[in-house]
Amino acid sequence: MDSPADETSGGRDLRLDRVTKRFGEFLAVDALSLTIPSGSFFALLGPSGCGKTTTLRMVAGLEEPTEGSIHIGEEDVTFAKPYKRPVNTVFQSYALFPHLDIFENVAFGLRRRGSKEVKALVEGALELVELGQLARRKPAQLSGGQQQRVALARAIVNEPAVLLLDEPLGALDLKLRRQMQIELKHIQTEVGLTFVHVTHDQEEAMTMADTIAVMNGGRIEQQGSPGDLYESPSTTFVANFLGQSNLVRAAVAGTAGEDLLLDVHGQRLAMPAARRRSGEVDLLIGVRPEKIRLAPAGEVQSGDAENVVPGGVVTDASFTGVSTQYLVRMPWGQELMVFAQNTGGGVVAPGTTVDLRWDPVHTFGLDGSGDERAGVQHDEGVEPVPVG
Amino acid sequence: MSVVQGIGLGERRQSGGTPPPEPGRSGRRRATPYLLLLPGIAWLVVFFAVPIVTLFSTSTQTRPDGAEIGVYRQTFRLANYVDSLSEYAVVFGRSFLYALIATLAALLISYPLAYAIAFKAGRWRNVLLVLVVAPFFVSFLLRTVAWKQILADEAWVADALRFLHVLGPQDHIINSAPAVVIGITYNFLPFMILPIYASLERVDPRLIEAAGDLYANGLTALRRVTVPLSMPGIVAGTLLTFIPAAGDYINSALLGNRDTTMVGNVIDARFLRVVDYPTAAVLSVTLMVSILVLVGIYIRRAGTEELV
Numbered sequence: 001m002d003s004p005a006d007e008t009s010g011g012r013d014l015r016l017d018r019v020t021k022r023f024g025e026f027l028a029v030d031a032l033s034l035t036i037p038s039g040s041f042f043a044l045l046g047p048s049g050c051g052k053t054t055t056l057r058m059v060a061g062l063e064e065p066t067e068g069s070i071h072i073g074e075e076d077v078t079f080a081k082p083y084k085r086p087v088n089t090v091f092q093s094y095a096l097f098p099h100l101d102i103f104e105n106v107a108f109g110l111r112r113r114g115s116k117e118v119k120a121l122v123e124g125a126l127e128l129v130e131l132g133q134l135a136r137r138k139p140a141q142l143s144g145g146q147q148q149r150v151a152l153a154r155a156i157v158n159e160p161a162v163l164l165l166d167e168p169l170g171a172l173d174l175k176l177r178r179q180m181q182i183e184l185k186h187i188q189t190e191v192g193l194t195f196v197h198v199t200h201d202q203e204e205a206m207t208m209a210d211t212i213a214v215m216n217g218g219r220i221e222q223q224g225s226p227g228d229l230y231e232s233p234s235t236t237f238v239a240n241f242l243g244q245s246n247l248v249r250a251a252v253a254g255t256a257g258e259d260l261l262l263d264v265h266g267q268r269l270a271m272p273a274a275r276r277r278s279g280e281v282d283l284l285i286g287v288r289p290e291k292i293r294l295a296p297a298g299e300v301q302s303g304d305a306e307n308v309v310p311g312g313v314v315t316d317a318s319f320t321g322v323s324t325q326y327l328v329r330m331p332w333g334q335e336l337m338v339f340a341q342n343t344g345g346g347v348v349a350p351g352t353t354v355d356l357r358w359d360p361v362h363t364f365g366l367d368g369s370g371d372e373r374a375g376v377q378h379d380e381g382v383e384p385v386p387v388g
Numbered sequence: 389m390s391v392v393q394g395i396g397l398g399e400r401r402q403s404g405g406t407p408p409p410e411p412g413r414s415g416r417r418r419a420t421p422y423l424l425l426l427p428g429i430a431w432l433v434v435f436f437a438v439p440i441v442t443l444f445s446t447s448t449q450t451r452p453d454g455a456e457i458g459v460y461r462q463t464f465r466l467a468n469y470v471d472s473l474s475e476y477a478v479v480f481g482r483s484f485l486y487a488l489i490a491t492l493a494a495l496l497i498s499y500p501l502a503y504a505i506a507f508k509a510g511r512w513r514n515v516l517l518v519l520v521v522a523p524f525f526v527s528f529l530l531r532t533v534a535w536k537q538i539l540a541d542e543a544w545v546a547d548a549l550r551f552l553h554v555l556g557p558q559d560h561i562i563n564s565a566p567a568v569v570i571g572i573t574y575n576f577l578p579f580m581i582l583p584i585y586a587s588l589e590r591v592d593p594r595l596i597e598a599a600g601d602l603y604a605n606g607l608t609a610l611r612r613v614t615v616p617l618s619m620p621g622i623v624a625g626t627l628l629t630f631i632p633a634a635g636d637y638i639n640s641a642l643l644g645n646r647d648t649t650m651v652g653n654v655i656d657a658r659f660l661r662v663v664d665y666p667t668a669a670v671l672s673v674t675l676m677v678s679i680l681v682l683v684g685i686y687i688r689r690a691g692t693e694e695l696v
Contacts, residue, residue, distance in 0.1 A: 062597055082600040095598035099616045108612075109602035154602070 012038050012073030012086070012161040014059065014194060019068035021054050021218075028054040030218035031068065036211075038161070041188050041195045043205035046215035047241070047375075052198045055215075056164050059196065060089050072161050083112070088155035089164040092171070094147045096139035102126070102150050103135040109158040125157035128187060145176045152184070156191055165197040169204060181207045202242050206230070214238050216375065234277050236284060236366055241375035245286045246336045249368065252281045259360065265332040269307045271363035282368030289337040291362040294326060294348055295355040307363065309356045312336070317347050328354060447669035458663045465666075472670040476654055480674070483650040484682075486565070486640075487633035490572035491580075494629050495622065497573070498580040502621075503614075505581075506588035520581050532571055532642045539567050539643065563645040571639035579628035587621025588614070623690050631679055651675050 014036040021029040029051040044052040057063040061082035129149035206226040213223040233239035250262040260273040316327040326338040449460035549555035599609035637652025658668035
């Protein structure tokens with residue numbers, strides 16, 4: 001059992017219990033409950049304004065919750081001052097002290113706590129982020145990526161129970177960001193601290209985190225491993241925000257053993273009954289684009305129980321090298337997306353009539369009253385501005 | 389005339405995008421910035437360089453035997469300095485002491501005020517800044533006269549202090565050293581507040597948050613982050629207060645007594661009433677040089693060479 005005075009991170013889970021934050025009339029965080037196990041890499045993923053940064057700031061002590069409580073291990077830190085919490089933050093803007101050199105920036109927290117081995121610990125932390133030789137430079141003399149590492153070292157060196165990362169890679173260019181993602185994950189494994197990472201970038205969250213909580217409108221939509229969230233989203237928001245989904249309206253027509261029989265615009269399809277997330281008859285069924293296969297129209301059923309939807313017409317084919325991304329117009333007017341890996345079969349020309357085929361186990365069933373456009377990210381190629 | 393033509397040629401040449409001009413004409417173009425500096429240089433020569441030289445030269449003059457009052461001849465008598473300084477050493481010491489105390493008092497008042505305006509005032513920020521500058525709408529002299537009223541024997545400040553037994557029944561605040569220091573502090577307060585505000589306003593509040601996140605309590609964050617980052621403002625404010633305060637004579641004249649005489653009062657009296665130009669010049673030169681030396685040491689110690 002850890003005593004509240006214990007300064008190490010061993011076995012101290014971060015627990016948020018019905019935490020609510022209002023700014024005047026605006027409800028930023030809505031009765032959020034969350035347990036983050038000690039030593040895990042946890043991502044809070046959501047679009048701008050979903051309340052993820054506010055949640056982070058409440059854990060750091062920079063905002064006070066309107067309601068609810070926050071515990072680290074057995075210690076109630078809900079209203080504790082930031083400097084009294086075993087929590088450190090890597091700020092989005094890095095917030096390095098411009099008047100101190102890199103060494104003193106990293107040493108700042110240790111000196112405040114009267115550490116006896118400042119020099120060794122700082123040198124160790126700078127070694128970890130591979131900046132040992134720049135210890136006597138000022139922050140302004142460093143590149144963005146280097147400043148980011150200093151901010152990380154400055155937080156890690158204190159061995160907090162919880163390390164908060166507020167969009168730490170948001171200011172870096174794409175290439176550097178990918179590199180830092182791998183490094184961050186590596187460092188987290190090495191130091192074994194609890195990382196809570198706030199981001200709007202789903203790829204970043206998936207690459208690094210053990211567990212992702214997808215936030216929307218101040219609430220957690222779904223929480224789980226990247227694989228779980230991707231393969232079995234429980235809401236349309238998660239289905240669209242995490243990767244891309246084809247969502248089609250369907251009605252439950254009966255059951256057959258483990259399977260649920262569906263009526264989809266006149267076609268009889270099947271999906272595992274266990275993947276149905278709603279008791280309603282009307283569902284939105286989803287399939288990820290890479291799970292669908294384009295088959296020549298009227299291909300003979302090979303006996304296995306594939307879902308087949310005939311009558312699609314290819315309207316667009318974008319060859320990206322690794323794969324080809326197709327848009328297929330269905331008889332009921334909806335356009336579905338299909339990613340075909342480049343295994344040498346060539347590109348299906350637009351205008352071709354095709355059947356869509358996929359394994360029923362890849363189908364998930366969501367509540368039919370959900371908004372099928374929720375969480376769709378526009379302007380994929382444009383980097384969203386990282387706002388709280 | 390030829391100067392104007394030269395400039396005109398240069399400009400036409402530039403806009404035409406022709407190859408670099410031959411040496412003879414480029415010389416005229418290189419002269420252009422200096423020609424633009426001419427009015428400023430002329431101003432400095434007439435109103436700074438010439439008076440300084442005159443002042444230095446006056447400081448070593450002597451009055452010929454039997455000459456009229458106010459008539460002095462240049463005799464390069466450096467002993468003027470020894471004579472005057474031995475007579476007025478105490479006055480010099482007092483001036484710098486008053487200026488130092490007033491500067492420190494102004495700093496203690498200004499820093500929290502500037503901090504509050506920069507970080508806590510919200511939408512009242514501009515109103516408060518106007519209020520800081522508002523006293524300038526009244527003349528320096530009138531404001532000091534007002535303090536004469538505030539600190540007078542029959543005014544409430546003295547009454548309150550007597551009531552609290554801080555002040556004896558026969559004691560005064562007016563016409564005393566504290567009154568002079570209070571007057572100087574008050575008069576130069578805006579010169580302290582504004583530069584400190586300007587540098588605090590540029591401090592990123594996220595750095596203060598980061599300090600809190602790194603186990604610094606409010607006071608430590610102030611000492612380790614906010615104050616160091618506002619050092620340029622503190623240095624500028626203390627200089628803008630100390631330099632004029634050391635040479636001030638109005639506060640001492642209006643709020644002090646014979647024992648609070650400052651260098652400024654002596655210079656004023658020697659120049660304008662006694663018509664003893666050499667002594668006044670000696671004191672002026674000494675004041676100037678000692679302030680330069682003190683400021684030089686201070687800036688070096690404060691480690692903000694980039695300020696000058």
